[in-house]
Amino acid sequence: MTAFWVRYARNRGAVAGIVILVLVLVLAIAAPALYPRSPWAMVQRPFLPPFTNGGFPLGTDTMGRDIASAVAHGAGVSLLVGFVSTLAALLIGIPIGAVAGYFGGRVDDLLMRFTEFFQSVPNFALAVVLVAIFRPSLVSIVAAIAIVSWPPVARLLRGEVMALRGREFVQAAVLSGQRTGPIILRQILPNTLSPVIVLGTMMVAAAILLESALSFMGLGDPNIMSWGYVIGAGRTVIRQAWWVSLFPGVAILLTVLALNLVGEGLNDALNPRLSRKTR
């Protein structure tokens, strides 16, 4: 464990990443205490510029809602959507990739065509259609993000499993008569954990970006204050009120950046062999 941290800490960017991420997490947890009123509450006059009123450091939006409160409350939404949808994508992608990689042949062919199929549809367009058709809500957004983002997981797993399949310890398990399910679950999958964690971290970042883009297009859950929503609602008044769009955008940027940095750090720490090679 300490060796892991030493390797991780060698990457200064990764350390910065984890610091930012923890700050965002703290903000998300503290939001209800910091801003007990709903972020939708119309609390001041509309279009209050930032840094002019101590109570509303980031100003207000078109309807007089506190942008600082929106940024704080939005942190939780972004993290939640990011992590849950990534988890869901892993749950789809890992079995498909593992089965394709382990059995190969026709099964592999079929599953990979299926995967390719999902990769051929423009990602964002499919997500837009899915959310619009199943009505924007937290659940439909998470599901749509998971559905469009699992293919890379399947491809990664297929490659890893294919490589591991030929290794002695797997062959030994096969020869000793173990059943296929347990072999995949106990012998193979644990060995794919490191790359999956690294990919997963990057996927959380991508999911946060995707959620914000959907909200920006007006396809967010209308009851949940998310960063993308604030930017989208501020888009039409950008000439008068730049601050409405600016601050939540910085929040997304920092969070996504932090996740990517952490992903790189994990890659260095978990796959020392490959470190400094890719990404």
Next chain:
Amino acid sequence: MSNILRSLLTISVLAGPAVAQAQPIPGGRANLIVQPVPHSLMLGLVTNAPTQLVAGQIYEGLLRYDDKLKPLPSLAKSWEISPDGLRYTFHLNQGVTWHDGKPFTAADVLFSVNDFLMKTQPRHRNTMTRVADVGAPDDHTVVFTLKEPFEPFIRSFAFWVMPMVPKHIYEGTDYASNPANDRPIGTGPFKFESWRKGSAIHLVKNETYYLAGKPYLQDIYYHVIPDGASRAVAYETGKVDVLPGGSVENFDVPRLTAQNNTCVSQKGQEFDSPLSFLWLNNRKPPMNDVRFRQAVMYAMDRQFALDVLWNGIGKVATGPIAGTTPFYKAVQPQYPHDPKKAKALLAEMHYDGKPLRLLPLPYGETWQRWAEAVKQNLGDVGIPVEIQATDVAGWNQRVSQWDYDMAFTFLFQNGDPALGVERNYISSQISKGNPWNNVEGYTNPTVDALFAKAALATPAEKRQDLYDEVQKAVQADVPVAWLLDLRFPVIYRCNFQNLITTANGLNDSLRDTWIKR
């Protein structure tokens, strides 16, 4: 708020009466926007807003209406109503021709009324249930005989309610697939010239129009620009001279009205008089409790919505009849913004605080923001609300199947409470599958009886008394939560004179329009 106040000021200054003093000058071209694209210009088949805007220059009705909805001559130069209110006699203009040169006569009126529109227009079928007979004693006289007096009947002859279509072209054909639909032939002041799909519709002056000297404009272009921002830019850069109501988003209005030589008008919507309100599903608790519905009214800050979301254009609604519809009166009870009263009413009824579903109208940003504001208003008095996003198709489906708690809408009043208001409140109009009838499921026998009597009473003064009663009764019951009398401002260059001369605005006013140079 200063921004908004400033734009309010500009608007009220600019919206002053645009009465033309000088002599009209013929010639010139008007560039308008049509949005969305009409699917047809054949007004006898399609009557939605974009078709009306263009086809209102091509087709005409027997009458036009001024901003108080008083009838004005159109194809009929004069008319009489018998003292018993049963016989309506119209004297048609002489020398009127269709755009293909054939004469327009009473035979065309009979064909349109008895034949064509009966097959194509649900609204017309409904009107004709009140008519016993339509006859033509000679080529230039038409007589409608009613089964019983119906005062609003005189407001049923607008160009889009009862458009005149040419008998010699349509008789004996399949109306929907007649090739003439692509090159519409009417009697109107402008003729169809061309339609470049995805770009513009071009109308030209009808040189043989029956009113000497009219129209003044040489031609009209209706530009098709699918993107809202680009429509605003088209006005700013001078490609377009007139932005009809609703063709740009509300948030662009203050910027556009601040331009040079730019006027704004809220007129020309008196016939439609769009009224926005929240459907409250009266079938379900807690909306079945009148105290809850009143609490909703008190909870909402409608002035805020008017100022912030609608740039102060329009008016806070007082009840079921819009301020510009005949027989409107601001009677009691009224519901000013009063959260304390709302809370008291909710406490009195022991409201359980279960979350309610709110459907915004999926017509763009303004309506989305409005739903957020209402949610906040209701939340402040202790009514938790969950906004459910839908698109147009989903909204129609859910409202017409009664699958909602509260839902935004706005409806046209069609020139008379009997035509555009009672449908939302009388119990005979409760029927699934239609998002424009008594969707809230309100039943009050007194109100039913009053509406029925008011529709058939004559003369107008008697109807006024009855509608006063209706408004009092309905406003006490709050079957729906009235929001605003909406106005979609027309933005145009100030040198356009007489742009809006009727209750249907740009749709049938352009024959009077001329350009000051």
Next chain:
Amino acid sequence: MPRFIVSRLGKMALILVGIIILNFVLIHAAPGDPASVMAGEAGDADAAFLQQLRERFGLDKPLPIQLLTYLSNVLRLDFGYSYRQGMPVIDLITDRLPATLLLSGSAFLISLVLGVAAGALAASRQGKVSDSVISTLALLFYATPLFWLALMAVLLFSVQLGWFPGFGYESVGSGYGGLERAADILHHLVLPALTLGLFFMAVYARMTRASVLEVSRLDFVRTARAKGLRPRVVLVRHILRNAILPVVTLAGLQAGQLVGGAVLIETVFAWPGIGRLMFEALEQRDYNLLLGIFVVSAAMVLAFNLITDILYRLVDPRIGAAA
């Protein structure tokens, strides 16, 4: 090679049919239909009117029949009629397609050329200031929401500085023709193409840097260096030619993302492409139009993949048919 292309085309056709079926099912799973939307615009209708509309559009037929009709029509390249716009779908799409192709094509070129250049530069200066500047910028752009970057670009370059138009495809009503018009469109293209390109540029720069570093450790590069070739020659002739392969693969795979990103960029910049058209069609339940856009954009992505595959084979003939 021809056999490879034929088999790929077969697969592409299968995928396209799958996409049509998937989207057909999805779209019809949504509540409401175009007839109700159009009736809603009229503000008044009865059941008979709705029935008339449904019959006119063939929406009263059972779903499998509608699907079969649609599939057989698409085979004849007939995408049907847009209910809402009253025009053939193919006309609407071909009307908007050039704008999208121009936008995504130029963004793709910008991102690939600048991305590879920046990545190669960073790798050749590994550990130096320019490397860290490029790497940091790449990381930043990689983490920036595309639509937000677009908004900020409008704010800075259009609203504040007034260098470029903030939205639109060309100056409306300018009456420009020929070269003048081309220059005008180019002027409008700068901001959207750059913002769309930046994200992908960041991706390719990171990829190229990693790939170059990896290749430069390989034996043949050492040999080249040992022969005394100048570093620049080694970089361009030996390293980059090999290092660029995975970047090309990635670029092909990301064609779908590029088209998706175009939807966002078109929204911000009011760019009249098929991305905006898709969003409008979705809101209005214009089934035929929506399906048509999906088929066309998926075909674009597939064609893109095929082209990169062919390029890949041309560059590197060692790749066998197994890939």
